[in-house]
Amino acid sequence: MKISYKVLGNTFTFIVLFLSTGAFLSLVVGATVQASEEGSPLTKALWAVLYLIVVLRVASRYRQILPLVRANKCLCWLVLLAIVSSVWSQAPVVTLHHGFALLGTTLFGIDFAVRYSIRQQLRLVCIVLSSVILLSIATQVFLPGVLPHLGPDPSSWQGIFGQKNTFGIIVVLAAVAFLSRPRNSWRDTLLIVTLTVIAGALVVASHSAGALIQLVVIILGSRVLVVLRWRPSKLILTAFLSLLMAIPTFFWALNNLERVTAVVGREATLTGRTELWRLARESIASRPILGYGYDVFWEFSSEEAARIRSAVRWEAPSAHDGYLDLLLDVGLVGLLLYAVAYVVTVRRAVVLFRRGPATNMIWPLLFLVEISLHQITETSIVIPNSVHWIMYVAIAFSVSKPSIVLERRMHDGDPAESLPEAVLTEV
Numbered sequence: 001m002k003i004s005y006k007v008l009g010n011t012f013t014f015i016v017l018f019l020s021t022g023a024f025l026s027l028v029v030g031a032t033v034q035a036s037e038e039g040s041p042l043t044k045a046l047w048a049v050l051y052l053i054v055v056l057r058v059a060s061r062y063r064q065i066l067p068l069v070r071a072n073k074c075l076c077w078l079v080l081l082a083i084v085s086s087v088w089s090q091a092p093v094v095t096l097h098h099g100f101a102l103l104g105t106t107l108f109g110i111d112f113a114v115r116y117s118i119r120q121q122l123r124l125v126c127i128v129l130s131s132v133i134l135l136s137i138a139t140q141v142f143l144p145g146v147l148p149h150l151g152p153d154p155s156s157w158q159g160i161f162g163q164k165n166t167f168g169i170i171v172v173l174a175a176v177a178f179l180s181r182p183r184n185s186w187r188d189t190l191l192i193v194t195l196t197v198i199a200g201a202l203v204v205a206s207h208s209a210g211a212l213i214q215l216v217v218i219i220l221g222s223r224v225l226v227v228l229r230w231r232p233s234k235l236i237l238t239a240f241l242s243l244l245m246a247i248p249t250f251f252w253a254l255n256n257l258e259r260v261t262a263v264v265g266r267e268a269t270l271t272g273r274t275e276l277w278r279l280a281r282e283s284i285a286s287r288p289i290l291g292y293g294y295d296v297f298w299e300f301s302s303e304e305a306a307r308i309r310s311a312v313r314w315e316a317p318s319a320h321d322g323y324l325d326l327l328l329d330v331g332l333v334g335l336l337l338y339a340v341a342y343v344v345t346v347r348r349a350v351v352l353f354r355r356g357p358a359t360n361m362i363w364p365l366l367f368l369v370e371i372s373l374h375q376i377t378e379t380s381i382v383i384p385n386s387v388h389w390i391m392y393v394a395i396a397f398s399v400s401k402p403s404i405v406l407e408r409r410m411h412d413g414d415p416a417e418s419l420p421e422a423v424l425t426e427v
Contacts, residue, residue, distance in 0.1 A: 009057075009115065010124070016050055016108055017128040020387040021170050023135070023160045024147070047385055051104030057111050064114050071400040074341035075393065078382070079106050081330050081337065082294035089293020090302065098295040101384030109393025118398050122180055122363045125391070129174035130195075133202065136160045136167065157205035168203050168211025169378060173387070175199040175215055176370045179222040180363035210377040214370065221369050225353070225362060273320050273377065279308045280319040284327045291331035295383065298328075322375025326382060338382065341396065342368070348399040364395045 025043070058065060069076055083099035086092045112121060136159025139146060147160060156164040159171075178195040182188065196219065203211045283297070283304050291297075298305045298318055309316055319325045326335045349364040371381050371388055381388040 012053065013112065013115075013124060014128060016054075017124065017387060017390070018131065019046070019050075020105075020385055020390055021128070021132050022162075022166055022387075023132050025162065047101065047104070051101075051107070054104060054108045054111055057115075058107050061111070061114050065110055067404045068110070068113070068397045068400050071404055072341065072344075072396050074337045074344065075396055076106075078330070078334060078337040078341065079103055081334055082382070085290065085294045085330055085334075088290055089296055091293065091296040091299055094296050094299060095293040098384055102294070102382070102389070105384050105386065105389055106393050109390040110397055112390065113394040113397035118361065118363060118395075119182075121394060121398070122177060125177045126174075126181065129170065129177055132160065132170060133174055133198070136202070156207035157202065159202075159206075164206045165208050165210065165378070168206040168208030169214075169374065170387075171199050171202045171206070172211050172214045172218065172374075173370065173391075176218055176366050177363070179218065180366050214373045217373055218366065218370055222362070222366055225365055225369075276308065276312050276316055276319060277321055277324060279311055280321070280324045280328065283308065284324065284331075287331060288327070289331045290333055291327060291329050294329045296329075297325075318379035320377055320379065322378060322380035322382075325380040329380070329382075342372075345392075345396040345399060348402075349395070352399050352402060364399055367391055367395060 079099075079102055082102050083096065086095040086099060089095035116124065136157075139160050140157050147158065147162065157167060158164045159167040161167045161170070175196055178192055178199065181192055183192065200215060203215050284291075286304075292302075292304070296302065298316070300306075305316075319328060323335060326338055330337075346365075346368055349361075349368060353361045353365055371392060374388065375381060381392060383389060
């Protein structure tokens with residue numbers, strides 16, 4: 001029986017996306033934080049083979065990719081900076097290895113953006129994350145205790161992951177994908193509501209307060225983002241009134257932090273994170289411009305990381321703040337590159353959402369909201385073999401396509417008042 005190239009390509013994409021969620025990783029790397037940080041020969045070899053295939057896939061479409069690379073210079077410079085940081089890294093070999101792994105992950109995200117439209121990307125993401133959730137439920141119900149449990153709370157659900165927070169984060173990402181699905185009928189709406197309720201129940205079962213807060217914000221955000229399609233005057237007025245309410249609310253929360261954190265069953269120190277953040281900022285002050293080298297600060301051979309772990313009295317695997325981790329890795333230069341790339345991507349996603357079919361284009365915006373929340377209390381998304389980094393790169397390159405078409409139209413002397421409808425629907 002002959003298998004088509006399209007089926008093989010979709011299967012490869014499914015496998016990479018599934019592995020990038022971190023599913024079943026604890027079975028391979030063992031039940032210690034150190035093992036999960038160092039990886040294993042098996043996972044390294046597997047990802048090396050996948051990267052080689054990705055390089056071959058990307059090389060066959062380099063003419064389509066080069067304009068998109070030029071449109072996302074800051075994102076590409078950030079990846080290059082991660083590799084080059086091996087020059088001043090405290091562990092050059094590790095930085096170089098992780099930097100090239102990040103490059104391979106980035107190339108897959110680019111390939112994903114070029115081969116699939118946003119609607120097709122969303123469909124594949126929903127299939128992958130639905131599979132992860134179904135396997136997690138089955139493992140938790142029928143095979144409890146099969147996977148090593150890395151967290152201190154044995155009653156929390158972790159699914160097919162080693163930690164409850166990882167499980168909670170993936171469930172939230174799945175909820176983002178479910179809420180972004182088109183609603184063409186009442187059956188679609190009912191399915192989305194059902195899937196979101198299931199996601200909410202799983203987040204509660206995971207006992208991950210951060211994931212729960214993210215999920216609530218995402219659900220509210222999915223309804224609020226429709227205001228971006230309003231007329232500019234109405235949108236500006238709404239934004240102004242929102243700020244009038246948000247600013248005093250923010251300061252009230254800061255002054256009543258114990259009450260706010262108590263709502264989600266946490267202390268004002270956010271389970272020791274505030275002290276961790278303070279110590280991380282002290283380390284950042286020692287190397288503020290270029291950092292300590294990509295993805296090596298929290299290595300177990302790092303003296304600075306050992307000092308912080310000794311002070312907080314727990315084996316912190318990261319700063320539990322994506323922006324602090326970026327500063328530790330690649331300094332202010334890296335954080336600035338990330339910030340500019342993110343703002344540009346948000347602007348393009350907003351333009352696409354306002355001008356394209358709303359049912360197709362809310363996925364990029366909702367995902368961008370999710371990663372901004374994710375990085376407040378979790379590690380950076382700029383890490384190798386990460387589904388969040390793959391999705392971010394894919395979305396950044398996907399929302400760049402209309403601007404490239406528009407530039408070509410202007411270069412050819414065509415009117416540029418609006419983009420062709422075909423471009424908006426096929427992005």
